[in-house]
Amino acid sequence: MAGNSIGKEFVVTSFGESHGKYVGVVIDGCPAGMALSEKDIQLELERRIPPQPQIISERIEKDKVEILSGVFNGFTTGAPIAMIVPNREADSSAYEVIKDLPRPGHADYPARVRYGGFNDYRGGGRFSGRVTVALIMAGGVAKKLLNPFNVDVLAYTKAIGNVIMNKVPSHEEIRKGRYATSVRCPDSKCAKAMQEAIVNARKEGDSIGGVIECIALGVPAGVGEPLFDAFDADIAKVLMLVPAVKGVEFGAGFAVAELKGSENNDAYQMKNGKILALTNNAGGILGGLSSGMPIVVRAAVKPTSSISKEQRTVNLSEMRDAKIKVGGRHDPCVVPKAVPVVESAVTIILVDHLIRAGFIPKVLKEHE
């Protein structure tokens, strides 16, 4: 056990369950001297909830963060920052059934095996997407830390089902447009088609998946800790632990399998006295170190496991075949909610590695 922390210098510890009292986080290692208030975090929390109600679950989560420690006179102190969001309006009754009938696609069955049946199964408990609120809170602190360093992390929806945004958007388009559409796609035409795909899936009592792309701009060359805390390896890890993510790829990604070396290698050139690559098939990482080019990573997000269609399952107490229709409130597509989670998760790793590389100092500036 004891796997609920991530990071080595900027260490994020998560706690809380879907239908428990709180979801919370402790950040250990945040540099002293950064202005921080609950407002900074609140903004990020609100990005989790897409404005169009028809594409999300009916559970309206008006999350309100409380900072418990680590901030004094409006600045971080260098001490651990604990934050909580109370869980409200949780209706657990619908989940009593899953105690014995594991929902296909969810962690219900292996969790019961692992924890001897003591795990909080309500709403998926510790395995619920709800718990990503902890990543959002920590990501809010991490994003604020990056501000003075001109490092920017931008995630957006690249595909929902077979609706793919093939046009490569400019960074400015992503920055401005990603939270302007309810599906978190900066191309409004694509966004509309994506929304339709989600609505259709819901109508069928079904769900749908997608792809999120995340770009980190302004990361200097040479960040990362090879061999075993390689930058891409740590990013892949943090993305794979975002619920519903089943694949991660950098730059050209799986397409590299069919490329020749002469096509895939990113040749260097001098441009205005700076070293740049002509292409970015590497996705900004070479040998586990940032190359100075934008870091580009994509995550495949599976369709929501909770669907109202009847599915086959087993009754764990009676050890016999059974059927289940998953009740409770759930999103027909988790991609829009996962966009800020991906952004937060990548930013947390970025900050951890930027501190490790000595790029972010341990005290931000002298006190006035």
Next chain:
Amino acid sequence: MAGNSIGKEFVVTSFGESHGKYVGVVIDGCPAGMALSEKDIQLELERRIPPQPQIISERIEKDKVEILSGVFNGFTTGAPIAMIVPNREADSSAYEVIKDLPRPGHADYPARVRYGGFNDYRGGGRFSGRVTVALIMAGGVAKKLLNPFNVDVLAYTKAIGNVIMNKVPSHEEIRKGRYATSVRCPDSKCAKAMQEAIVNARKEGDSIGGVIECIALGVPAGVGEPLFDAFDADIAKVLMLVPAVKGVEFGAGFAVAELKGSENNDAYQMKNGKILALTNNAGGILGGLSSGMPIVVRAAVKPTSSISKEQRTVNLSEMRDAKIKVGGRHDPCVVPKAVPVVESAVTIILVDHLIRAGFIPKVLKEHE
């Protein structure tokens, strides 16, 4: 710095460089009481070298392992196991040029930035595929640990360039066939086409990529440490730090983006008193815990970065554009060599998590 260890209970620390004196590894946390000799490791090392000389580099690496500690009277003692392989026949002269001319696709440039030019650049130094010998050695110990538990890890080449093995092989076919062909593909017809693709790339002074699939059989349900040391997240991490890997996916992988929940969810059924899933789109992992189904993961391997074709680069000392033709010996395709590396890497994580879950005990049996 300090990122050269992986694992929490079965901790693998790597050291050594491509053209230094040794490549080595220390394993801390190997249970006491396992029979171990250099022969066990030697076998794994030899799997790294495909028999067909035309598809590998001309550097003939007859690696010979020495166990330095942790074994007494033929059994592991519970103390750290250190192992080294001396580097032989390394020809460093060809690499002097890369000191100033970073090779596209390699870590030369970011490594120089990170280490202030002090890094050992010969043959890529610490970033060379040569260093995966450490993973192979540790993997050899990990594989032996799994023997009595009937857990088996099988990797094989699924694609080279556009030659894809579409047929799903049986586990027995992979077990017997993967090391029978020089490209490590269990289907001899596919293997022949793959080999041709490699030979053709070499003829053009170019290189080619591929996909490796890895299957872990016999892993019980409930292994993994959610949320942040999730089983799939740790496997994704270890695969992403294998040199040349640019993407990782589990089960249905990136295809989940286009699936409906009702298609993607793996329904449960009872079979002979055991709980099984009808499909395995999850790739054997749900919520970061093993589901009891085979773990199925794929890694995208980029074409070798070292190619003899001329490429654009920059001269770092003179800060001007330059050209490079990469000399030295290199493989036109690293996929065949990477197959046992992937197998070892996944096995190391498996063992770490099986110990963490209490499945593998800390002393294997009482002394005779």
Next chain:
Amino acid sequence: MAGNSIGKEFVVTSFGESHGKYVGVVIDGCPAGMALSEKDIQLELERRIPPQPQIISERIEKDKVEILSGVFNGFTTGAPIAMIVPNREADSSAYEVIKDLPRPGHADYPARVRYGGFNDYRGGGRFSGRVTVALIMAGGVAKKLLNPFNVDVLAYTKAIGNVIMNKVPSHEEIRKGRYATSVRCPDSKCAKAMQEAIVNARKEGDSIGGVIECIALGVPAGVGEPLFDAFDADIAKVLMLVPAVKGVEFGAGFAVAELKGSENNDAYQMKNGKILALTNNAGGILGGLSSGMPIVVRAAVKPTSSISKEQRTVNLSEMRDAKIKVGGRHDPCVVPKAVPVVESAVTIILVDHLIRAGFIPKVLKEHE
């Protein structure tokens, strides 16, 4: 930074400040299946406050714990257990002066240097003895974990100033008597003299130190992780980070310097089919492993640094000599309050190592 966690399997993360909103703790790695309620923790918290008001500070801390996560239906779930105690009645006004005038014996000066002046200096902030409430909370969980294994940790006051309890008390006397006197000494006659010494120190506007002995009973032989996570090394570490502790010794301790090997070695004997030592100069630990004998460790506690007598200091803003009389409420002797802290700290390490050694399982029992 990032040094606010301790333990490898039973990981305790502390947060909160003396005059902030809360003191809190997260425990990651507590086995599933242990009955736990706030009452269990409340009991330990109350042991922190000796009943005699004349020997403690006037700040009456009626601490009330809230469990935020990790418990479901009255049992631990295997998920992180977060707990907080709100800080009440804190009067920060008296501490404004220490912003510029570091109190001798306190961390005020080095903390200001380290955190660039951003640290919360009120009441010592993160460095206050108040923060040991986190250890008490975690210790409460740890103690409950040990119950079914017949492992018992007993601390008591061995000396206050020059009043020393020379008689070696029986384990039963310590168990029953330590919390029966306000100074936490099981010998009521000694306790009376100790209390007088404390009252006298207070009258002089001064403070006084002491020695705490801690005994762990029932620890099986072979627990500990040599070489570098040796059992005694980890216990020494956790005791040295209890505020005011300046020395730690095991068994014969510093007296070993004057002993001969033939006097100091603990010879073995068979007794009722069990292996016992005739003496316990080793304090129950050999080579970093428990020997099966009681673990005996002592901690030297310095006199409270806060005293009302005038002391020399410097003005950090004006960089000139200055005088300080420390206001605020403070205990003339922290030894009585430190007794349950020492007990908790040692128990936390014990539990961590008993889990690491496989002695405490990861799920306590099957669910009813």
Next chain:
Amino acid sequence: MAGNSIGKEFVVTSFGESHGKYVGVVIDGCPAGMALSEKDIQLELERRIPPQPQIISERIEKDKVEILSGVFNGFTTGAPIAMIVPNREADSSAYEVIKDLPRPGHADYPARVRYGGFNDYRGGGRFSGRVTVALIMAGGVAKKLLNPFNVDVLAYTKAIGNVIMNKVPSHEEIRKGRYATSVRCPDSKCAKAMQEAIVNARKEGDSIGGVIECIALGVPAGVGEPLFDAFDADIAKVLMLVPAVKGVEFGAGFAVAELKGSENNDAYQMKNGKILALTNNAGGILGGLSSGMPIVVRAAVKPTSSISKEQRTVNLSEMRDAKIKVGGRHDPCVVPKAVPVVESAVTIILVDHLIRAGFIPKVLKEHE
């Protein structure tokens, strides 16, 4: 298991056994750009062997270090530095007896329990003082790292048996004198009496203990990671894991128990524009942070457990009482050999914390 590494940024992993092939170490996290050769380490290794043969064991250990990795062109590269010392002249025959007859004072018995009898028991195996050679090697690297920062760590023998060096030596006397006497005491008169005490113990077939004091000069204020990686806590840990150490104290140490706060507090003063303390009862550490004063710590070293006098023990195979006379070669007093080990151990922790605090950069200087 997996407790053979120490440090978080400067991570030292130890391997090897007393009578195995090698004793070795891997350092992960050493900054790039430091000149390093085997000569630097060799010097430290030779300090382990006091010149007077009559006070040490007859086993003449001419240790010769080999650097396996991490150094290129005479400078550290930022990659892990692995080093080994081959074990020579080990005579294991005398140790066969201890397989069944655990030596009082040694780890033989608990080690057998822990490792199910698989541990290498020859010469104490992993628990032998011989293994401190790993600390010496790592300490050699750490000492060299501190050179440009004017931080200096000086250990010396303060007492052997009841011969105590009461005079407080100047730092210069320690620096020059500690390795000038065979007992590592800078006062030649005391040294002579200490040597006599050792020789007398040997004559009786017995052994004798002592006290080592270690002083770190030049450590800036504010180093350490409170709460749980406090500087003094980490130093206490590393000293307690040096074989034979049974107690650790800082500054006034155990004497604080009898001091008043007004006596023990170190008042501040301005001196030449710098903040100094008038006394140093704190031993240079307040609240887990360095105060800017010298760090002063003492370790109590027990008499060597191996003595030729007959002792009671038990036969573990036959489970009956037995007698043992410990053969093999052993030192009548380990204090002189432990002085450089203490110095190395403290320096390793210092370097780890100086890197963590950002005081030592990750690349030492730009390449010429």
